[in-house]
Amino acid sequence: MLVLASASPRRKELLSLLVKEFEVLPADIDETPNHQEKAEEYVVRMAIEKAKAASLKYQRQADVNTSAIFIASDTSVVVDGCILGKPASLEDSRSMLRLLSGRSHQVITSLCLCNLEHEHVATKCVTSDVLFREISDVEIDQYWKTNEPKDKAGSYGIQGLGSVFVRSISGSYSAVVGLPLYETAQLLTQFGIHSLEEMSHE
Numbered sequence: 001m002l003v004l005a006s007a008s009p010r011r012k013e014l015l016s017l018l019v020k021e022f023e024v025l026p027a028d029i030d031e032t033p034n035h036q037e038k039a040e041e042y043v044v045r046m047a048i049e050k051a052k053a054a055s056l057k058y059q060r061q062a063d064v065n066t067s068a069i070f071i072a073s074d075t076s077v078v079v080d081g082c083i084l085g086k087p088a089s090l091e092d093s094r095s096m097l098r099l100l101s102g103r104s105h106q107v108i109t110s111l112c113l114c115n116l117e118h119e120h121v122a123t124k125c126v127t128s129d130v131l132f133r134e135i136s137d138v139e140i141d142q143y144w145k146t147n148e149p150k151d152k153a154g155s156y157g158i159q160g161l162g163s164v165f166v167r168s169i170s171g172s173y174s175a176v177v178g179l180p181l182y183e184t185a186q187l188l189t190q191f192g193i194h195s196l197e198e199m200s201h202e
């Protein structure tokens with residue numbers, strides 16, 4: 001059994017492009033970055049902690065000693081070394097989008113697959129560059145009212161109306177949306193799940 005340790009509807013949708021059957025079991029973890037923690041280290045640590053927390057939760061729930069593979073991810077927006085998570089308020093969204101306006105930033109997405117029973121843990125980290133046009137304060141306030149930025153790192157969604165700010169992207173589109181599909185397929189293979197084979201069966 002494959003278990004997606006995520007509450008994100010985007011991650012569920014993206015994973016379903018690669019795998020027919022999986023369970024969803026979100027994990028609640030403390031997402032505070034450590035003092036002076038580098039962005040890559042932070043996002044990889046988050047993915048590992050989400051996968052492990054879900055794994056422990058699953059073991060407590062399961063009647064039998066089921067061996068399952070857990071998959072988790074974390075996405076952060078990074079600008080000038082600052083890690084931007086989800087905006088807590090309109091004020092927060094304003095300061096994030098003002099920072100991103102008219103320049104490029106990085107979106108870093110990590111991935112962790114683990115099977116604790118076999119002590120197998122594998123991780124990947126994908127960085128993409130996203131270039132924004134200039135955004136006015138009026139536009140930031142209008143965008144906030146659509147609710148789209150509220151649950152997204154950096155306060156925008158490239159897959160939605162946030163695309164009006166995106167001049168160009170270099171890297172992995174699926175990673176910016178929340179799950180890097182190329183890298184996910186590679187790690188799934190390491191755990192014995194072959195997407196093309198699985199999805200081609202009726």
Ligand SMILES: Cc1cn([C@H]2C[C@H](O)[C@@H](COP(=O)(O)OP(=O)(O)OP(=O)(O)O)O2)c(=O)[nH]c1=O
Pocket residue numbers: 005006007008010011026027050073074075076077086107151152153154156157158159162176177178
């Ligand atoms: C930059 C960007 C982020 N995002 C989303 C991806 C992630 O869902 C979210 C970043 O928050 P995360 O903490 O990575 O994920 P999450 O809390 O939504 O879900 P979970 O931890 O349970 O897996 O921002 C977009 O949907 N589009 C974008 O363009």
